[in-house]
Amino acid sequence: MPASRIILGTFLLLVLIYTAIAVTPNGFEDGGHTKVSALMMFLGNEHSVYILDKAEGNAAQVAGHVAWASVWDIELREAKTQDVRSNVFCASGMHLPNGSFAAFGGNDAVGPGGKVGNQKNPGSNTGQWDGTYQNHDGRKAIRIVSPLNCRITDQLDRMPCKWYDEDDLIMKRHRWYSAAEATGTGEVVIIGGFVTGGYINRWWPNTDPLYSGGGAEPTYEFYPSRPEEPRIMKFMETTSGLNAYAHTYLMPSGKMFVQANLSTILWDYDNNIETPLPPMPKGVVRVYPASGATAMLPLTPKNNYTPTMIFCGGSDMADEMWGSYASPAYNTWTYPASKDCQRITPEPIDKSRPVVYEQDDDMPVGRSMSQFIALPNGKYLLVNGAEFGTAGYTTSGTPDTPFDQMPFGQSLAGQPVLKPAIYDPEAPRGKRWSQEGLFESRIPRMYHSTAVLLPDASVLLAGSNPNADVVLDAAFPTEYRADIFYPSYFEAEIRPSPKNVPTKLSYGGDFFDITIPASSYKGSANEAAESAKVVLIRTGFSTHAMQMGQRFLQLDNTFTVEKGGSIILHVSQLPPNPNLFQPGPAFLYVNIHGVPSNGTYVIAGSGNIERQPIGDISNLPSSVRLDNVQGGDDGPSSSNSPTKDQKNNKNGEKSNNMVLIISAAGGAAALVVLVIVAIVIMKRRRAERMRRVAEASRALPVPHSRPWDHHENSSQTAFVAYSKDDGAHDWNASSPALPGGQYQDDTYSTYSSQYEQPYDPYTSANRYPPGPQPSPGYASPQSSHLYPYSESPLYPPPQHRYNNR
Template sequence: MHAYAVQTLPRRLSFDSSSDSISVASSLPLARNLRLYRCDGELFAMGVIDILNYCVSSVYFMYDSAWEEYSLGKLSALREISLAAEIRAAGVQAMTALYMGFFIYSCPKMRYKGDYAPSYLADPETYIWFPLEICLPLLEKNRYACFSQPDHSSAQPSTSMEIDEPPQLSDHILSKVHLVSGIQDNKIAVIPVDKSPYWNIDEIRRAILGCIAGLGEALAQEIIFYLGFTSMKLLLPPLFLVPATFAATAGSFENVGDTLVSAMMMFLGSNDKVYIMDKAEGNAAQVNGHAAWGSVWDIATQKTAVMDILTNTFCSSGLHLPNGSFVTFGGNGGAGPGGSEGSLVYPGGGSASWDVTYQDFDGAKSIRLLNPCDSSQDFSSPECQWFDNPAVLSMQAKRWYSSAEALANGTIAIIGGFINGGYILRNYPNDNPYAGAELTYEFFPSNGQPPQGLDFLASKICVFVLLFLNFIALSFLPIVTLPIDTVLGRCSYKQMFLPVPIWNYDANTLTPLPDMPHNVVRVYPASGASAMLPMTPANNYSQTIIFCGGSDMPDEAWGNFSYPYINTWDYPASKDCQRITPEPADGSAPQYVQDDDLLEGRSMGQFIILPDGKLLVVNGALNGTAGFGHRNLLTDEDQMPFGQSFASGPVGTPAIYDPEAPAGSRWSNAGLATSPLARLYHSSALLLPDASVLVAGSNPNLDVNISSNVPYPTQYTAEKFYPPYFSASTRPAPSGMPSKLTYGGSSFDITVPASSYSGSGNDIAANTAITVVRGGWTTHGMNMGQRYMQLKNTYTVNKDGSIVLHVAQMHPNPNLFQPGPAMLFVVVNGVPSNGTHVIIGSGAIEQQPTAVEAALPDNVLSSASGSAPSSSTDSGTGTGGSKGHSSASTSHVALTAVITGAVGVALLAFGVGF
């Protein structure tokens, strides 16, 4: 068979299938059948066949490329012929053939189908079977061959087989139908079909559109189309249609390109773009004649393009707007090489308006706006670029390291900030405790009033915190909007520091909360992780905040404006975690609740809320704090052991926190890989629409430093982290996902097809959640605006196994989840769908319209089951991620005749003498 000597062939072949060893005719399984091929116990190939009344039908066959020399296509064909013969011998006399699918005469890899006898091809006009030997001369001469009426054959493509004029589909539908854009390292990247560079090829576009029309819009969204290539030239149109699966290894990190600027700040602007900002520094990437400090990363292609920003964005804050736009606030003065003041210094010094080398303007008052564009738009147009002109739009006060929090009407509160920067806001002698701090707040859009003093920022106690812990109550303050026009803020610990307050922003009044336990500082530069836990129907949408990590360094260790007074890199970070619900539903006094410790101490860690309601913590250090400098009180510049970093011991292994697990078992890092890249000061992380997490940045240096002599250089490599749910072999592919959500009002339906799950439909429906996740605007280990809300739902399980989810709108209190962009996920048994971009609310800055929550129908049960493979926790590679080759069934390649020509349908028949 292989033209090799017998001794070169594998000796112990085995074939696993539920249909093997057919003994009686009644046992014939008329169904799809998986066949596994092993050698000496090692799986090297797999195939799928359909056992039909009259034939065995080949669907596809895949094998490890290491076995390519053994002509495994022939082996599989012989084995399937043998199976058909066994079924016939068992008494099924109608079983007369092996149906081998399409026969493309011009494709050398399909020629083997003609090596068996007797073989037959179906006539394309009458569907009558003709012996192969009669067909071959016509196939040799013609691109279109008709066997019943040879005069219909043509050397040109047959017009009778042309696809009808393809349907016109909306951009919304096309954005949900995906095409493989690349395969590398056993992983598949996909892109919406209309974003593919081949979409402009008329034959391919028409073929895909025709296939979508044949499948129907709902089913087409569950399919990934694949274009086969040989030597980088198009060989076939869409050929392989495979169920939507995860194409990545659970728990792993994957390098996904160069960010061009170090990712100090990031946000998801649309379903296919992540926007990145750095401080003004010496990045090699250039834009308009100067070093770039802005870029945009394309999720599908993993390519990055620079963007021009005029002002220095160093340590800005930022947030979304109700219409899906984004805005950033403040930054630093014009900066030059090495972190120096810019060349054009203001009178009196201390800051610069511009620098001749980096060409960055003073960003301390800047308000920068961006309307995110997607891949279908002209990205070079001004509408897709940053608007950054302080002469036209700016804040009233300078704010470096400010905080931003959205309010219920979409307005943004901009709180505090530094006037100029340092390690902490404390100098000696301490005769002017307010120096350098901006102890006010203002709003965007402006309410027409000057910046207002914020009581707890100007209090003696908290000013000491500002001096001691760097302005944090007023800048990069993890603040959370609470249900009744109030905001949660925090300063630090113990009686010498102001406890976490609740701020009523309408009345500018404060309600203090208890002291932070164990003297642990969570704010910059201790930089613990903090997040709001998921708001769900089960917890009555309560708002509980978790704080983890940071530092319990003593007061004197924090030093002053210039640097710390100890070698911070030797001081272990805290493991401590605390929860607090600031406004308990029962009216009781709020209290901190001791939670499970982190698995290791971590400063600069960052919480990312995942679609399944768990929290991922990434990045950070075992020792020390955020910040950088030339030296500290004890160690001169030339003796600094970790360059300019005040931290050491990068924590490369993420961990996952389950808020619903019993105390003592909430943290785990089992099965999670360790990234080799240090993610320390100025790192960032963000949830992506495919439910992976983008991790980027790290630059504990005053300016770009990529020297091999630096322990923690400027980092440009971006990574994707794939949470444990990427082990599922099938992911949900819901239809009917809305693009807008309202605060209360009419419910809507989402359909989960049977192909999205296995097992009992009733059990799956009862374990399906619809979740809304906002990743937020991320910088310095926090995600401003990050939220998670589970929507209420009931369900109907249909007889065909599909599940219709009847879903309520957002909770009718906009204070809980402020208006603007988010992602909508359907989570089936802990496995999320791809996220759908939605706008919550009216899209305008206004009092948001609200309505009474709609009553949902009762659940409807059925005995139906899902049709997905029974295993949902395999390696995650699935069909698309396996190495090898595939031959598709006829329904999967029905469009190939349009482009390739000379196509027949092969049937291998056998008789009594077989």
């Protein structure tokens, strides 16, 4: 073979290898297989994403039955199944203060085709248990997992890595499609829901808007459970029919912003007092199954940490077109989704300012089932969804179209939107949306699709399953493929590598220092320091076009530029109001010139469900600039012009000929070696990137005295790290799909005597394994400021939101 061909072949192979292993900014990369379809998803720690599906006929197995939960490893891009006892279909979810996550409610037990389980609840046509899919009724279930130190190499069927899903930890009411929102103490308010399910939460005509003939649950309750019975929420009656998965956001005052159907309120959940706010403009429904995108925009020192919500997309179908529990009364897949966007600021600083919805820029196209992902640079990524139709599916058709004539199988939506969009809340009106340079996804993400921000600031997309059970040959099949979107900041040659990042933050208290090495930025040190932003992102519990609990908060900071080019960021603790950023897990990112670092896992607050300790605001030192200091190491300047020696040195020419000879002789061997090296590189490259994430996350905190040592709300409970079991448990692909006999989950006593009793995750000895909470209140011998509900009101918010320096 001629030497020139070998060289050309080698060059082309190198190009292909580079293309295969390189990240494509503004594009997507293969994320592997999730084992179960990602109906729900959340980032559990710096290594793992937790995935929940409904009980259905997945090929993947766990504990001798079909699986409907898995853990996806960020570094390996592989998943391992995990056992969940009850049917978690369309549950709600929320973080807890110690880094645990809870999933509330779900569906009754089902078998193949989504049919009612073969063991019925007494006096009801709902499933108590199904012997084929081996799932229990999940409508009252509270499931808790504590993922902090858990990876797929650990034993996911052992505490603390397993899901706690037992009959001794349940809600007081059946709830399917309920809403959930954390409070400033860390407890969770669980709102509304269906009792037995359907398309929307009513019959038509709607003669019983409160209970819908027993199909609707109009009450709310708390986790941990309060002693009183659930109370009726009037808003559920006002919004009857279109109130599943109500949009909820805790406000600085401690009240809750709630939006459903076309109605909006501020709600004092302790006293059950509703304050009406203006209705959603233009008749656009944003909640399920219209499923518009919604988010709280960044809380920053600039806006004085004032929450503003954005709502985009959904549907403006007329009320009667929504139909009833049975199905929509219209061929929804022919109806265009809305492109309208609205903003609202429920608690403005200027109390004379009216609280109204404000028109925002329209999206590039109408979308239903899309969701906002907060990016560390303060922008929002919009992904997933369809341009026509709504969420949901039907196996019986609509009044106008028999099922066998529906164009997209069971799906009530069509025309997937494959191209993401970027929303910039700081841009002027008319310029907030952009799709410039963005690539399309190869995978339609329709009903039951999810997305979540990863520690390296990329975004994982997974799921899509508008089907009652697993269907692999539909227009929109049950989807197991994941992909990863890389925003434009992955174009940067250098990303910040902050040092000394704390792993625990308080509400108020002493500031801390983060070091930005000179090697992790380029150009003027002063400009880099002035551009620096330290942000916290809670990535949320992703399901049904929502990120439950997602928040973005920028910490205040000043800086000192040092002679060697290092930048010391002096960073404030969280504002002294837990209602702004509820206690629990988050990731801390440092941005330089809009390019984020890898995120560091942190816990905000005490780690307990309690009145959070509050410290005074610490004054930051003045910023110190230093001229003529540069970051990075650009090396000597280079030129494409040939040197004198290259022009005149014949030995150099001979040397080049020798290279050709060597290339020809070893070309074939080189091709083989390069292929092998490429495979190794593609594996190792991802591993190295995630090791850097882990290294950043393990950075030691700067030592400071506790900011609440002398505060009247001081808690004596110390933060205790999780423990883990280092054993391994691999998914067995050869496990039989449907073994005989009724499956029963193992009890704790199978593993260790310490698990024989229900677990309290907030005692010091058992701090992080999940389980039921003390009753009737928060009282714990290890927590001096935990209290029963009957003795103390919920924590009142500070009189000020936060005082800027």
